Amino acid sequence: MTEVSAGYETVTIPPGQVTLSDRRTQRRWPVELAPYRLAAFPVTQAWYAHVTGLRPSSAPPGDRLPVEGVSWWDAVRFCNALSEREGLTPAYRFRTDEEGVEWDASADGYRLPTEAEWEHACRAGTTGARYGPLDEIAWHRGNSDERTHDVGGRPPNAWGLYDMLGNVWEWCWDLYDPEVYGTYRVLRGGGWFDERWSCRASVRRRSHPTLRIDDVGFRVARSL
Template sequence: MEQCVKCGARIDSDSKYCDECGTPVVNGKTISCAYCETENRADAKFCKGCGIPLVAMPGVETPLIKEDEIKTSVSMVKVPGGSFMMGNGESDAPKHKVQINDFYIGATCVTQSLWKTLTGVNPSEYQGENLPVDCVSWYDAIVFCNLLSKRDRLMPCYIINGSKNPARWGCVPDGRDAKWDSVVCDWKANGYRLPTEAEWEYAAAGGTGGEGFRFSGGNEIMELGWYNGNSEGKAHDVAAKAPNRLGIFDMTGSVWEWCWDWYDALYYNVCPESNPTGPVDQSYRIRRGGSIFDRSHFCGISCRFYYDPQMACLNYGIRVCRSSAPL
């Protein structure tokens, strides 16, 4: 007979709950952390080994962390859920209706200051604490998201070979890598992740009712973002241009922003209406928004581009998001 870790009552070895106080029982008396694998008390909310929240195990109601208990270090904007017409019906076609749940997205791109604080290095070609980080590959981006989640005591989203701990993934590849390409996103986790292509376009438009604009925040690109017509070929501080209607900066120009999705030219023909997360197992990952080197056309809200996930170019950056509720 086991003893309940909370009230001390005896419990049968096959019990999932204490019949005196209702405390869940996992592996006899503990919960294993999905990030660092430390064994914790069954009633613990946070891991004693790494500090991140403990998520529910199959068949067991583990204590959950309420949204108002979460304190993060990144300025995030809540994007109210709704529907919009994705695509432009021309080059990015067909135009199609998409429904998006509430989510949070970074008010700005990730800055070099935040990237260096978290990783200890600054890969950027253009150096400056308040400049957007650049020279970031898609592989770099998913590592950063999980590290930032851990620092803010959130449950990381990305899983490679069964682990959410990037230290167990090995070195970030500088070429295509089948193991890294098989990464899975835990859509139920509350940590940071890359936005889906649909979430990105919805946020750039300003949510429901904003998709009529050509750029994020309006139709006058000079006021909204840095592109080849005003950047002078150099990076500029984040949030130096006007935000869109939700208070989100720099989704027009500055740096290309990686999204979660694989690219498929025909995906718009078959994508689901509700919270699409992209096709499965293609060759390239989506990037959105244009950059300081691009013409205005490529900085449009609906413009789709893609590249190899291992490539870290001097105009490639990252903007993080978080789910408000499981997708």
């Protein structure tokens, strides 16, 4: 079921199980998921500006271009600001210690997806590396002209989600590997400058939560 919230589509994602894997450590672990809602598109420049008043992207202005140049911190603050605009309970509480933020799982507001939620939604019931032929479903280094493209310009997956692979990497809630990388957070999906290998449902990337780069954006989720 698709729902339009503040002019933006979110899709109900069914419950299920996904098995995450890490190429560096060769570790695999299953995760059970309850249903949740996920935005059909990455957050665009226009939506980000509407909520925050800012246009941080390094790409030329384009209302339907995915916002990029946003840190993980920018993304979680956007989620709280969007929740407050819609009269929902913000999902995040900010602290002063090193980790800095808590997720209130009981809140009905917007949040980042977990990486398990992201991969489950990306796969949309498929089991291969991608939910379709890469050149048809994603903007990557081989076809992007080394730039972002309007969201929704490629066919969606079976659950109606666009740009899950390519265009921009997407921040997830999770810490990547706190014992080795500290506060680094997970990125998923591959981007416009990535080779084909990186644009797969299972690929994990990490980045410091303060980093802002031109191939990283995000999409929002909500708990049910």
